[in-house]
Amino acid sequence: MVLPSWRNEKLGSMVRGALWLESEVGEGNTFTKARLRAAFPNLSQIDRRLRDLRDYGWTIHASRDDPTLQQQEQRYVAKGAEVWIPGLAKAPKHKTSITAAQRAKVMRGDNFLCRSCGIASGEEYGDSVEQSQLNVARRKVVLPGGEIEFQLVTECRRCGVGGGADREVDLEALLELVENLAPIERRIFAGWITADQRTLSPIDKVWGIYRTLPEQSRKALAEALDDMDK
Numbered sequence: 225m226v227l228p229s230w231r232n233e234k235l236g237s238m239v240r241g242a243l244w245l246e247s248e249v250g251e252g253n254t255f256t257k258a259r260l261r262a263a264f265p266n267l268s269q270i271d272r273r274l275r276d277l278r279d280y281g282w283t284i285h286a287s288r289d290d291p292t293l294q295q296q297e298q299r300y301v302a303k304g305a306e307v308w309i310p311g312l313a314k315a316p317k318h319k320t321s322i323t324a325a326q327r328a329k330v331m332r333g334d335n336f337l338c339r340s341c342g343i344a345s346g347e348e349y350g351d352s353v354e355q356s357q358l359n360v361a362r363r364k365v366v367l368p369g370g371e372i373e374f375q376l377v378t379e380c381r382r383c384g385v386g387g388g389a390d391r392e393v394d395l396e397a398l399l400e401l402v403e404n405l406a407p408i409e410r411r412i413f414a415g416w417i418t419a420d421q422r423t424l425s426p427i428d429k430v431w432g433i434y435r436t437l438p439e440q441s442r443k444a445l446a447e448a449l450d451d452m453d454k
Contacts, residue, residue, distance in 0.1 A: 228308050230263075238273040239308045240264070242282070245274070249300045256296050268369050274298075280305040326376065327360045334378035335420055339363075340391070341383050349382070356380045368396040 228235065230243035244263055249255050257271055264270040274284060281304025287293040336345050336358065343349065343356045361379040366372055405413065416422045424432070434445060 235308065236273075237264070237267050237270060238276050240267075241270055241274045242277055242303075242307050245277075245282075245284075245300045246303065251300055251302060254293065254297050254299045257298070258296065269367055269371060272367075277304065277307070280307055322360055322376065330360045330376045331358060331378050337378065337420075338380035338383055339377045340379050343380055354382075356382070359384060364392045366392065366394045366396065368399065 227243055227246055230240045230247055260270060278284065283301035285299045285301055287295050287297065290299055293299060338358060345356060345358045347356050358378055358380055360376050361384055362374040363377045364372060365375050
């Protein structure tokens with residue numbers, strides 16, 4: 225059977241990536257991210273599209289899956305569904321049901337924390353004795369280049385009811401904000417990412433409490449602060 229050309233720009237990027245693996249790499253062989261990106265210079269998310277093939281039964285190993293691989297290497301292990309055949313790859317993943325295995329994997333990856341408010345499973349909310357219940361939701365993410373993807377994220381029931389389905393993340397805009405940070409701010413931010421938490425300073429805690437005060441109490445605190453500085 226003659227395969228369609230992976231160079232055909234009328235095909236989707238995931239389909240083109242699958243055809244490239246079949247035509248240029250071959251099962252059992254390795255390739256690098258640099259080689260992949262050189263083949264698709266105008267597709268900034270081509271490595272992500274190759275990862276999407278795993279949802280269609282394709283097996284592609286990275287260095288974490290195969291210790292014999294270098295960090296920049298991947299191995300095309302086995303072909304899955306022939307996604308270039310009409311009908312085999314058109315069902316949007318964000319419309320399929322979330323399996324129990326997917327739900328457990330997402331929650332582990334999110335450290336069993338709501339990624340909207342930060343509460344952990346079973347914790348009480350600060351304004352009531354209600355305990356949190358975590359679930360997995362789909363978050364709309366605008367990728368660099370404008371492509372839209374629906375990614376799974378852990379969210380508590382309260383945040384979900386409060387409009388979680390309408391939340392949208394513009395990843396490119398966020399990256400621009402990070403790039404505009406001073407180097408020391410980026411290092412601090414990287415530390416928060418590594419720890420997956422931000423330890424509040426005493427002044428942050430004071431400010432957080434102040435923001436909850438009624439107007440009369442805010443004015444009283446401001447006056448007291450002026451007196452402290454005299």
